[in-house]
Each structure stands twice: as C-alpha cells, then as structure tokens.
Amino acid sequence: MDTDQVRGKWDATKGACPTRQVLGRIGDTWTMLVISTLEKHGTLRSGQLKSVIEGITQKMLTQTLRHLERDGVVRRDVLPTVPVTVSYTLTPLGLSLAAAVATMRTWAYDHMDEIAEARDEYDANI
Amino acid sequence: MDTDQVRGKWDATKGACPTRQVLGRIGDTWTMLVISTLEKHGTLRSGQLKSVIEGITQKMLTQTLRHLERDGVVRRDVLPTVPVTVSYTLTPLGLSLAAAVATMRTWAYDHMDEIAEARDEYDANI
DNA sequence: CAGAATCCCAATGGATACTG
DNA sequence: CAGTATCCATTGGGATTCTG
Numbered sequence: 266m267d268t269d270q271v272r273g274k275w276d277a278t279k280g281a282c283p284t285r286q287v288l289g290r291i292g293d294t295w296t297m298l299v300i301s302t303l304e305k306h307g308t309l310r311s312g313q314l315k316s317v318i319e320g321i322t323q324k325m326l327t328q329t330l331r332h333l334e335r336d337g338v339v340r341r342d343v344l345p346t347v348p349v350t351v352s353y354t355l356t357p358l359g360l361s362l363a364a365a366v367a368t369m370r371t372w373a374y375d376h377m378d379e380i381a382e383a384r385d386e387y388d389a390n391i
Numbered sequence: 392m393d394t395d396q397v398r399g400k401w402d403a404t405k406g407a408c409p410t411r412q413v414l415g416r417i418g419d420t421w422t423m424l425v426i427s428t429l430e431k432h433g434t435l436r437s438g439q440l441k442s443v444i445e446g447i448t449q450k451m452l453t454q455t456l457r458h459l460e461r462d463g464v465v466r467r468d469v470l471p472t473v474p475v476t477v478s479y480t481l482t483p484l485g486l487s488l489a490a491a492v493a494t495m496r497t498w499a500y501d502h503m504d505e506i507a508e509a510r511d512e513y514d515a516n517i
Numbered sequence: 518c519a520g521a522a523t524c525c526c527a528a529t530g531g532a533t534a535c536t537g
Numbered sequence: 538c539a540g541t542a543t544c545c546a547t548t549g550g551g552a553t554t555c556t557g
Contacts, residue, residue, distance in 0.1 A: 275500070285423070287499035287506070292418005294530070297411070311539055322531060327540060337509025348537080348538045358505055365498040372491040373413035374401070379484055380413070383463025420550075437519055448551060453520055474518045474557080 290336075295321055295329045297366055300355070303339065304363040308354040338362055416462075421447055421455045423492055426481070429465065430489040434480040464488055 275282050290296055298318050303309060306317070315326055330353060333339040338359035344350040355363060401408050416422055424444050429435060432443070441452055456479060459465040464485035470476040481489060 283503040283506075284496045284499040287503075288418055288423055288495060289420070290418075291495065292414055292416075294415070297414050315539095323540075324532090324542095325530065328530090335510055335513040336506050337513075343539095346538095349540095351539060358502060358509070361502070362498065365495055368494045369414060369417065369491055370410045372488065373410040376484060376487070377410075377413075380462050383484070384461055387461040387463075441519095449520070450522095450552090451550065454550090469519095472518095477519060 290332060291366065291369075293329075295325050296333065297370075299326070299329050299333065300338070300359065300363050300366055301370070303353060303355045304360070304367075308342075308352050310350060310352045314353065333359070416458060417492065417495075419455075421451050422459065423496075425452070425455050425459065426464070426485065426489050426492055427496070429479060429481045430486070430493075434468075434478050436476060436478050440479065459485070 275284070295318070298321070299314065302314060302317055306313075309317070311326070311330075314330075315321060315323065318326070321329075330339060330341070334341050334353075336358075337356055340354050340356050342352045342354070344352075401410070421444070424447070425440065428440060428443055432439075435443070437452070437456075440456075441447060441449065444452070447455075456465060456467070460467050460479075462484075463482055466480050466482050468478045468480070470478075
C-alpha cells in the first residue's frame with residue numbers, strides 16, 4: 266500500500282489527498298441523502314429508497330449505492346425471493362460517516378439565514 | 392423570506408433543502424481547499440493562494456473566491472496600491488465552517504485505510 | 518498583480534427503454 | 538422489483554488571451 270505515499274505526508278493542497286476524494290463523494294448530488302435516509306430509517310429496500318428520496322432516478326440511486334458499497338459504507342443484502350429482494354444497510358463505518366455528515370448538515374442548518382443574508386447583500390451591491 | 396418555506400419544514404430529501412446547497416458547494420473541487428488554506432495561513436493575497444494551492448487555475452480560484460465571498464464566508468479587501476493588492480480572509484462564519492469541514496477531513500483521514508481495504512475487497516470480487 | 522473573457526473537452530446526471 | 542444500457546443536455550473546469 267503506502268509505497269509512494271507515506272502516512273503523515275498527506276497535504277490537503279495536493280490532488281491525491283484522500284480527504285478530497287471523500288469530500289468529493291460526499292458533495293455529489295445524492296450520496297449525502299442516501300446516507301442520511303439510511304441512518305434515519307435503518308435497513309431499506311431499493312424501491313423504498315427510491316420513493317423516500319424524492320427526485321432520484323433509478324440510475325443515480327444504483328450508482329450511488331454501488332459507490333457506497335464499494336467504500337464499505339453500506340451493505341447490500343439479496344434475498345432469493347421471486348422477484349428478488351434487495352436491501353441496504355449502513356455498516357459501522359457508514360454510521361460513523363453519517364455522524365460526521367450530520368455535523369455538516371447541522372452547520373448548514375444553523376447558518377442558512379446568515380448565508381442567505383450575505384447573498385442578498387452581495388447581490389444588491391453588484 | 393420564508394414565504395413558501397416555513398422553518399422547521401426543511402427535509403433533506405427535498406431538493407430545495409439548503410443543506411444540500413451548502414454540501415454541494417463544499418464538495419466541489421476547490422472550495423474546501425481554499426477554506427482550509429485560509430484557515431491555516433490567515434489572510435492571503437490572491438497570488439499567494441494560487442501558489443499554495445497546487446494546480447488551481449486563475450479562473451477556478453477567482454470563481455471559488457467569488458462564491459465564498461457571496462456566501463459571507465470570506466472577506467475581500469482591496470488596497471489601492473499600484474498595481475492593486477487584493478487579500479482574502481475568512482469571516483467568523485468562514486471560521487466556523489472551517490471547523491465543520493475539519494470534522495469531515497478528520498473522519499476521512501481516520502478511515503482512509505478502512506475505505507481502501509473495502510475497495511480492494513470489492514474490486515477483487517467483481 | 519488580479520481578474521475578466523473565450524474556447525473547448527470531459528464528467529454529471531436526467532429520461533427512457535430493456536432484461537431476469 | 539432491481540438493475541443495466543443508451544442517449545443526450547447541462548455543467549465543471551482547464552488552457553489561453555487580454556485589460557487596468
């Protein structure tokens with residue numbers, strides 16, 4: 266693993282910094298929503314996620330879940346019913362990520378008025 | 392303001408949720424880097440930001456700073472020297488955002504090995 | 518030095534139709 | 538039901554050039 270990158274040498278100003286990769290993923294359109302939804306409801310089936318998360322398309326739901334599964338954030342369980350039943354659950358890693366995401370969401374929520382004000386003033390003084 | 396959106400009614404699963412706007416911005420390529428850089432160094436001039444943040448282009452630096460300025464996260468100061476001197480500083484709002492961002496970065500840093508492992512295993516079982 | 522203005526390519530993501 | 542495969546519009550973002 267750490268052949269060309271020694272721990273402790275990571276610098277956020279470098280493109281390769283893993284922090285950027287994680288934040289980039291978090292910041293995409295649907296990831297945070299999927300995580301938050303799973304945190305709130307626990308295990309959900311694909312169709313349930315799709316109906317709870319308003320506006321998400323089949324494609325983006327699947328794509329987002331695949332990414333999260335690959336990163337070890339969600340677990341995908343398949344029951345061999347007919348038709349097949351697929352459910353998703355946050356892993357322990359996913360739960361800890363959900364907590365961190367909640368911090369950001371709380372910040373956004375707490376400061377939304379301040380931001381809106383700043384925008385209004387900025388836009389007024391164009 | 393809150394004419395069609397009553398406080399407390401925000402739902403993260405709705406596209407209009409301000410949380411998503413903020414997270415979306417945080418997640419873009421350069422915003423987090425600019426914030427972290429300003430947090431680390433304090434006030435910086437445009438050129439300094441450009442040389443510290445490796446790989447950023449003139450266009451993206453300016454664009455990112457404009458967004459942050461509009462949201463009240465950074466303050467832009469112009470000194471009427473010749474040629475003009477422009478410096479950027481995090482506002483109190485920006486400092487609190489930097490702290491929240493640091494939480495995410497810490498999470499990413501603490502779990503990067505776990506994520507890398509999960510990816511390796513996932514990719515192996517394709 | 519700081520930044521505005523173009524041009525242009527690659528990645529996101531939406532809509533739709535199809536498979537097991 | 539869950540997922541894949543296309544097609545396509547929009548956007549993000551890089552390279553370059555120009556101005557005060």
